[in-house]
Amino acid sequence: MAVNMEMNILIVDDYKTMLRIIENLLKQLGFKNVIQAIDGTTALSVLRERPIGLVISDWNMAPMTGLDLLKEVRADRALKSLPFIMVTAESKTENIIAAKTAGVNNYIVKPFNAETLKQKIVAVIGAF
Amino acid sequence: MAIQANSIAADSNAQAALAFLPELKRLAQFIQNAKQDIAAIHPKAINTDHIPLANDELDAVVGATEAATNKIMDVCDDITRIAEAVPPEFKERLINCTTQIYEACNFQDITGQRITKVVAVLKHIDGKVGALLAALGDELGPVKIADNAMTPPTAPDSAAGLLNGPQLPGQGVDQDHIDRLLEKH
Numbered sequence: 001m002a003v004n005m006e007m008n009i010l011i012v013d014d015y016k017t018m019l020r021i022i023e024n025l026l027k028q029l030g031f032k033n034v035i036q037a038i039d040g041t042t043a044l045s046v047l048r049e050r051p052i053g054l055v056i057s058d059w060n061m062a063p064m065t066g067l068d069l070l071k072e073v074r075a076d077r078a079l080k081s082l083p084f085i086m087v088t089a090e091s092k093t094e095n096i097i098a099a100k101t102a103g104v105n106n107y108i109v110k111p112f113n114a115e116t117l118k119q120k121i122v123a124v125i126g127a128f
Numbered sequence: 129m130a131i132q133a134n135s136i137a138a139d140s141n142a143q144a145a146l147a148f149l150p151e152l153k154r155l156a157q158f159i160q161n162a163k164q165d166i167a168a169i170h171p172k173a174i175n176t177d178h179i180p181l182a183n184d185e186l187d188a189v190v191g192a193t194e195a196a197t198n199k200i201m202d203v204c205d206d207i208t209r210i211a212e213a214v215p216p217e218f219k220e221r222l223i224n225c226t227t228q229i230y231e232a233c234n235f236q237d238i239t240g241q242r243i244t245k246v247v248a249v250l251k252h253i254d255g256k257v258g259a260l261l262a263a264l265g266d267e268l269g270p271v272k273i274a275d276n277a278m279t280p281p282t283a284p285d286s287a288a289g290l291l292n293g294p295q296l297p298g299q300g301v302d303q304d305h306i307d308r309l310l311e312k313h
Contacts, residue, residue: 017197018237021230024201024208028227060241060291067290089241091300095290096309107306110294111234114227116303 003128007053008033012043012069013087014061018110022056022087025114029121030128040064044072047079054125059088059095067102074103083124087112163264171261179254186243186250197236204229241293 009031011022016038023034035050037043041064043057055073059066066086073079086099089110099107106120122128204226211222294300301309 013237015237015240017194017201017233020198020201021233024204024230025227028223028230060293065291089238089294090290090292091295091302091306092290092292093301093305093309095292096301096306097313098290100310100313107310109301109303109306111231111238112303113231 001126003126004053005030005128006032008035008051009054009056010035010037010043010046010052012037012040012055012057012061012066014039014058018058022117025117026056028114029118040066040069040072043069047073047082048076052082054121055082055084056087057084059086059090059099067099070099070102070104085120085124087117166260166264171257174257175254175261179250179257182250183247186247190240190243193236193239197233200229200233238294245293 009026011019011026011034013019013022019036019038023036026034035046035052037046039061040057043055044064046052047055055069057066057069064072066088070084070086073082073084080103083105084103085106085108086104087108087110088095091109096107105124108116108120207222207226211219211226214222
């Protein structure tokens with residue numbers, strides 16, 4: 001099935017510059033609708049109010065981390081199947097295992113490039 | 129008989145205590161010298177001047193890199209708009225250039241997280257120095273100790289054990305390793 005380039009993509013990061021970088025890279029990849037959230041709590045509110053096709057989230061945020069956000073998403077009947085990619089500087093083996101155990105679809109370590117971002121999105125939602 | 133035995137024991141204890149006296153005097157002198165040495169380096173300035181200054185400087189670094197990164201990306205946005213008005217072969221090259229600039233701007237997040245870790249370490253040192261000054265007593269002047277002065281720094285939330293921020297080169301795992309881990313688990 002073709003990827004809907006008009007779908008809403010929610011990006012979550014407490015660094016505004018990183019939100020801007022990811023949004024720009026997504027737009028260059030052809031995605032039209034990118035929504036930003038500055039932390040996990042805000043992201044969860046957005047997820048419960050608007051239809052979202054993909055979440056790309058940082059891990060290290062307060063008050064709700066990306067891992068806690070992922071767990072909330074997987075525990076919510078309406079959201080549990082939502083594609084979720086973690087983009088984070090946390091690069092210890094136990095982090096990757098914890099994220100996988102919590103149900104992450106893919107994991108990108110910062111700093112990353114546009115090609116890696118595209119590869120992981122393709123792996124999660126299909127080629128576009 | 130019993131009284132005599134008690135008297136002998138008391139004499140013996142007193143002699144033992146006297147034998148320790150020179151050692152205790154040396155220890156007291158050592159502590160006094162240590163206090164004077166510490167006072168001579170003005171340790172209170174660590175709490176009142178040096179660490180607050182370092183925190184301010186690091187905050188300024190984060191602020192300046194954030195402002196610069198935003199400016200760079202503003203210009204990238206301009207270039208992207210200009211790219212829409214040029215022939216396709218130039219458009220592609222311009223977009224490739226801006227993509228590489230966006231990628232490079234990752235640095236602001238990474239350096240920001242590293243600086244946040246350094247600030248946490250400075251706060252920890254601040255608390256330890258405060259506790260040391262309090263233990264040394266009045267000759268170094270009154271010192272206010274933070275409630276958590278002797279508590280090691282910890283991450284702020286439920287995922288505390290997993291929040292370590294960016295790793296130094298050679299530590300942590302790279303993207304290929306992460307991909308293999310995800311396939312395996």
